[in-house]
Amino acid sequence: MTAQAAPPPRQGPSEARQADPTAAVIETWLVGQIAELLAVDPQEIDVRQPFASYGLGSAEGVILAGDLEVWLGCSLPATIAWDYPTIESLAHYLAGEPGATEPGSATTLDQQTRDGEIDRLLTAVEQLSEDEVRSLLEAESARQQKG
16 A cells, blocks of 8 residues: 555654544654655655665664654654554554554564565675765765754
8 A cells, every 4th residue: 555645744843743643644644754764755655565675774763763752742662663664554553553563573574575675785885985985974964964
């Protein structure tokens, strides 16, 4: 299932808090956050695909957990994006609606997808030159300073 609605713009903490949102509202918010965080078109995000398939790394997962805490007004584990590895399962869990998988109950296919993604990313990182690494780090630092 691909997200259809355009996500709301990213909001500051003071105006972001939501009270008891539905899974659909959470999915829309997550699609918007991930699209912005990873600089991808929200229409390209499939809520049933693992976060790893979009290149969501550990740093982005922790950022996402922190943004969720502010938006929902509750404390969440930093590992929540790995405990519930898709937008759909995370949204259902957070909304308390049926459809969430249990933490750590990823299917063999999900594990294979993650393993393959990790191997692909490690290979790509190993092939970067020092100049490419420096450029990527500078770009990420500049992006974080803007937001």
